Amino acid sequence: MSKTPIKQLNASATDFERQLDALLAWESVSDHAVADTVAKILAEVKSQGDEALLRYTNQFDRLGASSMAELVIPKARLQEALSRISEEQRQALEVAAERVRRYHEHQKQESWSFTEADGTVLGQQVTAMERVGLYVPGGKASYPSSVLMNAMPAKVAGVDEVVMVVPTPDGEVNEMVFAAAAIADVDTVITVGGAQAVAALAYGTETVPKVDKIVGPGNIFVATAKRAVFGTVAIDMIAGPSEILVVCDGKTNPDWIAMDLFSQAEHDEQAQSILVCPDADFLAQVQDSVDRLLPTLAREAIARQSLTERGAFILVKDLAQAIEVSNRIAPEHLELSVEDPEALLPQVRHAGAIFMGRHTAEAIGDYCAGPNHVLPTSGTARFSSPLGVYDFQKRSSIINCSPQGASELGKVASVLARGESLEAHARSAEYRIKD
Incomplete structure (x- = not known):
C-alpha cells in the first residue's frame, strides 16, 4: 500500500x-495567451453575431452545423430527455429540484416602505432581472446539478427568461443536463459553449438574446471571458x-x-x-x-x-x-x-x-x-456569499417627498450642495422650500 x-x-x-x-x-485567470484568444473571440462575436458564434462553435466543438437554428433545442426535446433517463435518475433530479426550490423560497426579498411624520415616503422596490444566462459545461464533464443550482433561484426570484448555453463537443449530449433544464423550466437552451457563448450572452446575436447576468461554471476560457465582459453584464463570480x-x-x-x-x-x-x-x-x-x-x-x-x-x-x-x-x-x-x-x-x-x-x-x-452549491472559493468567502435568489433581484430606492418634507430637506440639501459648489443642485432643492 x-x-x-x-x-x-x-x-x-x-x-x-x-x-x-x-x-x-x-494562480487565478492570468494566462496572457488565453486572454488574447478570448479577446479576439469576444470582439468577433460582438461585431459579427451569429456568423462568428457558429464558426467558433463548429471549430471548437467539432460540429458541422450550417445555421444557428440547428443549435436551438426545442422544448419538446428537453421533455424527451426526461423519458430517456432512468426513472431513478428522474426521481433524484425532481427531489433535488424541489428541495432547492423550497430552500430558495426563503431568500425572496420583498419591497418595503415607511412614512415619516410629515408624510414623506421612503422605501425600496425589489424587482427581478429580466433575462439571465446560465453557462453549463458540456460533453463528458456535464453537471445536471449545476442546472438546478443556477436556474432554480433565478426562477424563484421571478426572472422573466433563463437562457441556458451548453456545448455539445462532437455532438455529445448529456440527457440528464437536458432533463434538468426541463425540470427547472429553463426557457431557452442553445448548444454553444466556450468564450463565444459568453460573448453571445453578453452582447447578443441574431439568435442568442443579450442577458443581464451570466452565471455558471466553466473552464479557463469561460472564466476569462466572464471577467472580460463584466460591466457589460453582471456575473456571479470567477470561481x-x-x-x-x-x-x-x-x-x-x-x-x-x-x-x-x-x-x-x-x-x-x-x-x-x-x-x-x-x-x-x-x-x-x-x-x-x-x-x-x-x-x-x-x-x-x-x-x-x-x-x-x-x-x-x-x-x-x-x-x-x-x-x-x-x-x-x-x-x-x-x-x-x-x-x-x-x-x-x-x-x-x-x-x-x-x-x-x-x-x-x-x-x-x-x-x-437545498442550499446552493455555487460558493465563493480562493478565500473570497471573506466578502462573498453563495449564489441565491438575491443575486437575481435588484433594488431601487423609493423617495416621495411631501410638500413639508421637500421644504425641510431642501434646506439641508441647499447647504450641502453650495458647500460642494453645485449651484444647480442647490437651486433645484431651494425651489421646493416654502416661504
Whole structure:
C-alpha cells in the first residue's frame, strides 16, 4: 500500500503563516495567451453575431452545423430527455429540484416602505432581472446539478427568461443536463459553449438574446471571458478550484473523513482538501484511510495529485485554534465534524457553506440538501456569499417627498450642495422650500 505524501503542518509552528500562504497560493485567470484568444473571440462575436458564434462553435466543438437554428433545442426535446433517463435518475433530479426550490423560497426579498411624520415616503422596490444566462459545461464533464443550482433561484426570484448555453463537443449530449433544464423550466437552451457563448450572452446575436447576468461554471476560457465582459453584464463570480476544510475532533470514523477529502480532490488536480484536528494520532489514522481507500477511486490519479500538491493535514492545539485556522483560510466548504458543532458555529466568520456534525457530508450539499452549491472559493468567502435568489433581484430606492418634507430637506440639501459648489443642485432643492 503506497503512502500518499500529504503535507503536514503545525499551527503552533513559528513559520506556520508562511507555510499556509504557500499551501493556499493559486494562480487565478492570468494566462496572457488565453486572454488574447478570448479577446479576439469576444470582439468577433460582438461585431459579427451569429456568423462568428457558429464558426467558433463548429471549430471548437467539432460540429458541422450550417445555421444557428440547428443549435436551438426545442422544448419538446428537453421533455424527451426526461423519458430517456432512468426513472431513478428522474426521481433524484425532481427531489433535488424541489428541495432547492423550497430552500430558495426563503431568500425572496420583498419591497418595503415607511412614512415619516410629515408624510414623506421612503422605501425600496425589489424587482427581478429580466433575462439571465446560465453557462453549463458540456460533453463528458456535464453537471445536471449545476442546472438546478443556477436556474432554480433565478426562477424563484421571478426572472422573466433563463437562457441556458451548453456545448455539445462532437455532438455529445448529456440527457440528464437536458432533463434538468426541463425540470427547472429553463426557457431557452442553445448548444454553444466556450468564450463565444459568453460573448453571445453578453452582447447578443441574431439568435442568442443579450442577458443581464451570466452565471455558471466553466473552464479557463469561460472564466476569462466572464471577467472580460463584466460591466457589460453582471456575473456571479470567477470561481477557483473546489475546496474543502474539515475540522474534526478526532472522534469521527477516519474512513468517512478520508472520503470527504476525496470528494473535493477528485474534481481536478488543483482542488484543495485540508483536515484540521487537535489529535495527532487521528491524523495518522486518516492518513492510513487515505492510503487504503485512494486506490479504490475511479479518479485515483486526479485525487492523488490534488492531495499531494495541494492537500494538507494541520495539527492544532484545540478546536478554538482550528476555527482560527479555518477563518484564516475562508474555505468554500467547511465541515464541522465534531460532537457539538453548534458550539463552534458562532466563531465561524468566513465559509461558503458550513456542514454541521459527523453525518453531514459535503457531497449532500452538492446535490440535494437545498442550499446552493455555487460558493465563493480562493478565500473570497471573506466578502462573498453563495449564489441565491438575491443575486437575481435588484433594488431601487423609493423617495416621495411631501410638500413639508421637500421644504425641510431642501434646506439641508441647499447647504450641502453650495458647500460642494453645485449651484444647480442647490437651486433645484431651494425651489421646493416654502416661504
